[in-house]
Amino acid sequence: MNIFKSLAFLVFFVTTLSSAQNKDITLEEIWDGTFKAVGLDALHSMNNGQQYSVLNHENKASKIDVYDYKTLSKVNTLVNSRDISAIDSLSNYTFSEDETKVLLATKVESIFRRSTLGQFYVYDTKTTSTTLISEEKIQEPTFSPDGNKVAYGLNNNLFIKDLTSGKTQQITLDGEKNKIINGITDWVYEEEFGFVRAFEWNAEGNKIAFIRFDETNVPEFSMDVYGQQLYQTQTVFKYPKAGETNSEVSLHIFDLAKNNTQEVKLNRTYSDFYIPRIKWSNDANVLSAQYINRHQNELDLWVINAETLSGDLVLAETDKAYIDVTSNLTFLKDNSFIWTSEKDGWNHIYHYDKTGKLINQVTSGDWEVTNYYGYNQKTKRIFYQSTEDGSINRSIYSIGLNGKKKQRLTKSTGTNSASFSADFTYFINTFSSATNPPEYTLNNSKTGNLVKSIKDNDKLSQKLSQYKISDKEFSTISINGNDLNMWTIKPANFDETKTYPLFMYQYSGPGSQQVANRWNGANDYWYQHLAQQGYIVVCIDGRGTGFKGADFKKVTQNELGKYEVEDQIQAAKQLGKLAYIDEHNIGIWGWSYGGFMSSNALFKGNDTFSMAIAVAPVTSWRYYDSIYTERYMTTPQENASGYDENSPINHVDKLKGDFLLIHGTGDDNVHVQNTMRMVDALIQADKQFEWMIYPDNNHSIKGGNTRLHLYKKMTNFIHDHLGADRDMKKVSKQEDVKIKE
Structure with missing residues (x-):
């Protein structure tokens, strides 16, 4: 080869390489997906603790694929939208407790930030049959514990579809747009308390607790929608601005056996308040509800007997400024409970007995618990995310329920978040930092040690x-x-x-x-x-x-x-x-x-x-x-x-x-x-x-x-x-x- 040609080629190669490493980021590339990172969609840990499922999209079709934790190899495809003529693609899915049925979401449209309407089908994994829940688009369909019923919201009312008989029962009758909402939050609850579904099945599936919103007196806000037509339309909805009238909320329990609904009335008068959380305990007749005053500096946790409708105040927190409502309430087998609070000046984990007596503060220190992942009843260990290695970082830890033998499970400094297997044997860790795009790894929950790499963003x-x-x-x-x-x-x-x-x-x-x-x-x-x-x-x-x-x-x-x-x-x-x-x-x-x-x-x-x-x-x-x-x-x-x-x-x-x-x-x-x-x-x-x-x-x-x-x-x-x-x-x-x- 001619040496001059070789030198010319080398100069061309180096120049090309140098210019390739000096490309400018364009605005078009930022917004056309050029720099999009890959991830895991709708990750779910299977009950056996050995497998997990994700939602994959290929060639305009959607599949729910099941993978083995140990080998990371695909075990099977549970659902493929190509096999269901009524479904083009899936946006999400939910298993029944025994995982014999899957709730499939399609044609989902947004209402506000978190609320949606969609068509939902129940897929039976044993018979491979598919059942449409409602011809109309519905909100927040949720399996009963035995998987034989689905409760959902439609037109501000609550319904139950019996999957065995195929019959649908409307359990509230007074729902009306911009007046009464049953079991679905109003605009301001959705936006500021961060939830939409305001109804819950009890452990036996024979009762549903729900919050009723009377927004009749809440001032309306309207927005012109200009669209493409000759005349604009209007969106009118209830929006309480600061100092204005809020929805009147009340707590109710529907008894499926008695076919009636009763309102929960506590032996304390609240004049202007919110109910930002409800949750059933492991006892089918014990419901918890958090009540907070309008200033949001006094929060009460009530435990309610669903048969007598009597309530006991088990926890009361106050703060000179405000209290952040917790979503981490977890009832253990003895109905003692885990709770998170920043009452000592930092957000930490606490363990109370069923009467609300403090057993111990599980975590403490000048750092924050930023996510609570769950409690392993077998090993009596709690898993959480925190800022223990710096306020700009997140790491995963485990600790005994007694607050002892704390262990850091993640090794890399940056942002770690975890998804644990059902039996807490493994966790899938998502790690990223300012210099490392997201990578997904399988880790041992006892030691935190890497088992296998699942997915990375090396191409990015x-x-x-x-x-x-x-x-x-x-x-x-x-x-x-x-x-x-x-x-x-x-x-x-x-x-x-x-x-x-x-x-x-x-x-x-x-x-x-x-x-x-x-x-x-x-x-x-x-x-x-x-x-x-x-x-x-x-x-x-x-x-x-x-x-x-x-x-x-x-x-x-x-x-x-x-x-x-x-x-x-x-x-x-x-x-x-x-x-x-x-x-x-x-x-x-x-x-x-x-x-x-x-x-x-x-x-x-x-x-x-x-x-x-x-x-x-x-x-x-x-x-x-x-x-x-x-x-x-x-x-x-x-x-x-x-x-x-x-x-x-x-x-x-x-x-x-x-x-x-x-x-x-x-x-x-x-x-x-x-x-x-x-x-x-x-x-x-x-x-x-x-x-x-x-x-x-x-x-x-x-x-x-x-x-x-x-x-x-x-x-x-x-x-x-x-x-x-x-x-x-x-x-x-x-x-x-x-x-x-």
């Missing part, structure tokens, strides 16, 4: 190796007496002798976390894109955010938008002193609570921030829902100054920088009313700004080309008003910011 890693990717640097910054968690993304060709515009992101809502050692979301790729364009991107979790103890989280009580905004402004000022930060070009953005924050930061910090973007922002807490807002602010009637002094709508006169305001008109959560009121206030204050409205889009602002359009809009605004395309200047500023790696 290889793909990303072709791009200019900057490290996400984790550190803390000392602000207002606190060491706040921070991450920073700098341009890949960062030169500390030059200055760069600073773009800050935050959310900042109570108990939230954005600075976390986990793999990229879509926004992280956007920040990489911005870094490639010459920006330094920073995120700081200020006071009021989560996983650093109750005092740190609850300091914002009654004054949302005060301390959080002070922290972001002060952080920007301190970062602006860094030699490589252009203190005259600092921007901030956020979505929802983050939009509330970025607006406030620009207005109140008008000498610090030169621009801000607010997407779907709350502009006054007077416009937001009762449960969320009053948890942190009490009511406007009680705390008018707290509502008004820190709402950005009341500080528009301070605007000096460039402001972009964005909202979807179909936002059922943070209503576009917030933006419209802000727009009018800005106009009346004679302040120029830019804004963008997305017709019929909800709080997520997505679908079709919408999300790409949104991020192009924001990117262009950043380029226009932070000026990263200008020549970087040589500087000689002093660096005196307290940043700890």
Whole structure:
């Protein structure tokens, strides 16, 4: 071979390789799925403890495949949508307790954030027959314990379908849109207490407990839906804003044998309250219910006899600020129970006897239990996730019910989450970090040792190796007496002798976390894109955010938008002193609570921030829902100054920088009313700004080309008003910011 040709080829190869490793991330790639990580869909551990099932999608068909834990090989395909003529594809599935029947979900459509309507079929694994539950789309179908019945919601009423006889019984009759809801939560419960199904079968399947919502007197909110027709339509639903009337809730028990429903009336009068959780114990006649006052600082756990309808108060918690409702209540065989609470200042696990007497505090320390996975009755060990190796990390632990012999089961530092086999022999661990895309491994639950690798994202890693990717640097910054968690993304060709515009992101809502050692979301790729364009991107979790103890989280009580905004402004000022930060070009953005924050930061910090973007922002807490807002602010009637002094709508006169305001008109959560009121206030204050409205889009602002359009809009605004395309200047500023790696 000619040596000159060889050299030419080598130069071409090296040049090509070099250019291939320096590709820029485009906005189109972020939103077309180029960087999507693979995962496990609808993972379910089988009763035998030796197998698990997942939902796989292939060539427009869906399959429920069963795998062996030890070998990871596929045992069989339990259900294939191709074999069922009525079903094109599946979106989810649920087993009956004995796993002889499977509930199949198809043609599912969203109502609000968590609620859906869908067609549901019962597949019998023994006969391979398929039964349609209802011709109409239904909500929250749930097997009875013996698998012979399915209860569900339809048109605000509850129904039971007997799978043996094929007959359907309607067990409530008074359901009516925007008036009475039986067994399904109203809008504000769904959004803020995080559940939709408000009915539960007891252990024997002969009783159903349910919550009834009377929202007759709750004020209505309406949204125009513009659609494609000549005339718009309206969506009208009940939405209690802060200080307004809530649904009247009551607890009921339907007895299948007696065919009647009775209301549970406790020997304590609650005037204005919520029932955020109900759960049957192992005893078919013992129901638990959590009652919490409207201020959400007094929570009572009641144990109710389903025959006599009498109740005993077994646990009462109070807090000077508020109490987070727990979903971790677990009844043991002796009806003692496991409970999580932050009553000692950090979220921990407690064990009580059936009367509510404390047996022991299982976990303790200056760290948080972030997930409770379950209790192994045989070994008397509890499995949980926590922040024991740092507030930005998550690891999996086991501990004895007596609080002894704690063991860390995961080895890698980052974000670990677990799915345990039914008998707690194994767990599938999902691990990711800022540098490692998600990987799924099978682990031994006793030792945590790796058994086998299930799935990784090596292909994604290889793909990303072709791009200019900057490290996400984790550190803390000392602000207002606190060491706040921070991450920073700098341009890949960062030169500390030059200055760069600073773009800050935050959310900042109570108990939230954005600075976390986990793999990229879509926004992280956007920040990489911005870094490639010459920006330094920073995120700081200020006071009021989560996983650093109750005092740190609850300091914002009654004054949302005060301390959080002070922290972001002060952080920007301190970062602006860094030699490589252009203190005259600092921007901030956020979505929802983050939009509330970025607006406030620009207005109140008008000498610090030169621009801000607010997407779907709350502009006054007077416009937001009762449960969320009053948890942190009490009511406007009680705390008018707290509502008004820190709402950005009341500080528009301070605007000096460039402001972009964005909202979807179909936002059922943070209503576009917030933006419209802000727009009018800005106009009346004679302040120029830019804004963008997305017709019929909800709080997520997505679908079709919408999300790409949104991020192009924001990117262009950043380029226009932070000026990263200008020549970087040589500087000689002093660096005196307290940043700890």
